[in-house]
Amino acid sequence: MNQNTVQIEFTINGKKVTTNIPSHVTALHVIREIMGLKGSKEGCGIGECGACTIQVDDKAVNSCLMLGAQLHNRDVMTIEGLSKEKKLHPLQEKFIENHAVQCGFCTPGLLMSTHAFLKENENPDRQEITRAIAGNLCRCTGYQQIITSIEAALQDESCRGGE
């Protein structure tokens, strides 16, 4: 490989991968174009919208602001890793039950942020939830049904602590 590529090794949605990537591309590019996981979206490319949110070592990050090379040795989760086989994650169930999804473009990013947030926060109040998702813009829903879904998830043991 020429000098403009780097080899990275990381875990994505539980699977170990090794791949060569151009050194200048973003983590979002690696995920979408190299891994072919198109659930993570680009809404702005500059860290303003949250549509590209993924989890890196359990923390929600804007993958458009991160270099692909920084994924090396990290544990990455994208929306594709949230449901197991055919079974939806309970948080996804709550989003459906509470009508939190309209166009669905912001949804993967929102679910990634929320999922990471709930791992660290046992019992957040409405205001904390609101703050946690304030980096994920949604132009369709006005957020209310999203926040309701997250509150509903808090009532459900299985939504916490990751899986």
Place this chain on the structure above:
Amino acid sequence: MNKKYRSVGRSIRKKGGVEKVKGDPVFAGDIELDNPLVLKVKRSAYAHALIRNINTEEALKIDGVKGVFTSKDIPGVNLLGIINRDQPLLAEERVRSLADGIALVAAETEEAAQLGIDAIHVEYEKLPAVFNPVEALKDGAPKIHAKGNVLFTRAVLKGNADDGFEKAYSIIEKEYTTSAIEHNYMEPDAGAGFVDEDGCLVIYASTQNPHYDHKELVSLFALEDENVRIIQAATGGGFGSKLDLNVQGFIGLALLHLKVPVRYVYSREEAYLATAKRHPFTIKIKTATDRDGRLIATRVRAVCNTGAYGSYGIAVASRSAVHGTGPYSVENVDIEVKCVYTNQTYCGAMRGFGAPQMALAHESQMDLHAEVLGIDPLAIRLLNGLEVGSLSGTGQLLTSSVGFKDCLHAIAPYYEEAKKSWVSTCSTPFKRRGVGLGAMWYGIGNTGVQNPSTARVTMEPDGTVTVFTGCAELGQGSTTVLCQIVAEILGISPDEISMVVGDTRYTTNAGATSASRQTYISGNAVKDAAESLANVLLTEAVNRLQVPKNTLVLENGEVTTTGNPDCGIGIAVLAGRIHDKGGVLSWQGYFDPETVPLDPKTGAGVPYATYAFACQMAMVEVDTLTGEVTVEKVVAAHDVGRAIHPENVVGQICGGVAMGVGFALMEKFEQGKTESMKDYHIPTASDVPEVVAIIVESEEPTGPFGAKGVGEPALIPTAPAVINGISSALNYRIYDLPASLERVLEASIQAGHFGVQEE
């Protein structure tokens, strides 16, 4: 509501919801094609100029560049526009705004495409440009189109306004302005395509109107209908701007010449630069009441800036004029709205077509009148509100489904409570609280023109049902709602119905997903088709069950007789029998609302078959030292006729309120300054109020199960409610949107609140 429905009125799980929470839907930018070329457009360097020469030779030499196209490569009619055709896909001899495309580059990589763009040399002859519509109207202003700078004027005249002002007890005359607004759907415009084995251009697009896209491409490239196929990709919001042809034409042009897969995904920056905005308005309004507060005259002179092209400008001018009275009965009306060309990026449809701008004016006036007369803002709205039997400004007699006063009554208890106990409990001396009302009416469908929808409902001989509709789903939920309507008619579960949506090869024209029209119009079209199908099933069942047809009902996948559920026959059996006899199991439905075109001089006519109504109340807290406004809560009462899917209605209301808060307080698109999402802020979860959504159901007799619409109405009352709230908090009124920090702070200073309150 006394009839029991099985599907209608229930908040079932949305079609496609499971896919969406998994990130599965394929948006146009996600489509996998075999080594697609990427496209990029060279746009104008000047807001107004003549093009002397375009040299593409250097660009073509760049490694990886596979094609460079200009207007000369467009074989058909190089003009776009759904209402008036004035916008070239690629400029010919003139550019009229910075958004204008001059050449299209197709290349193997983004980098090569950019190098190609940079290597195109355009010789311009700069022309004076004009950005302010008032300036553009003056003699000697730069002429943007051959026909002049006035795109369209709509007048609405009734009675004699001068007489009204003559008799008036109180007259208030003010000027209001609103800003250009970026739709900022989360998915930037995108499309992708290939040429299939029959030579058909197949294009996946993020769009609100696939059948319109199809028509434009056929005309641009002088092709036959069957040589273009538009498939609506998953679409990440639209709000009006995906009604225009954004990337579709460029994809078509590249496919036409290169015949290899291509894709075009706008960066957010390009979407800002090149797509339509909400028309900024300047509204001069003079209204008069009698001693009791009854409106007796209104005169409006408004100018809206459509930028370089018409897009939906004519509809915006027309609708805003019709809605200029607000949801009130006014005897004497004299309204004129002019839509004017300038050299700004063009403006088009955005959630409300001019009604949100007009609502700022009429709702502010209502509060001003109430104040002068010493009556309550709610009372003056109740006094003047439209009801069954009222005549609108266009002379339309409202005969049914006028739930405006029901909305006001629904708000009343919240309003009284907020005024009584919330306003006065402000915790800090630097903050002041206010409660504001905003009301609206909104005609469903296009203004005084035909706007039909068609649909097909098909049953296989084994009883499986498929609905074919050209109605673009943008996330608002039309696919689910149309499915519920068909399920209700056929007596089956919505889960058993397959929906084929927005594919011009298989679906027929449903018109645009705009004007809050799809539930009402496409809802009626699918209902019509489903009823035809139901009819043949029932006829067939008569034969089997040996009972009169009028005793039969479709229920739980069977035809049964009323009162004897044991005696039934499955629809699959019936379908098989109909099929075997050569009967028809596939039915086309059609609906076009009854309207009467508006008189060009007086605006008289019946612009819409039905109207939605709403009133919202905003509880706002203003920081008198910083100008910061917090909208604590919005109570929103909406007459939707009937909520086919109540949670969808709530979702529209919450989303509309959020967008309305942005319109009221923070959003302003400035050409040349607003380049990326760093420069343009839309409400985050922290900026939006708690929303109490109240659904009022004043059934529309011509609506499917009584339904009207809610998409745009959801947003319209919010900004005036917030502005009226600020005004009541500060005792000082803001007339210009957005009520930004600076404007609110200025208002606070002017009103003498800047500083610690005495109490």
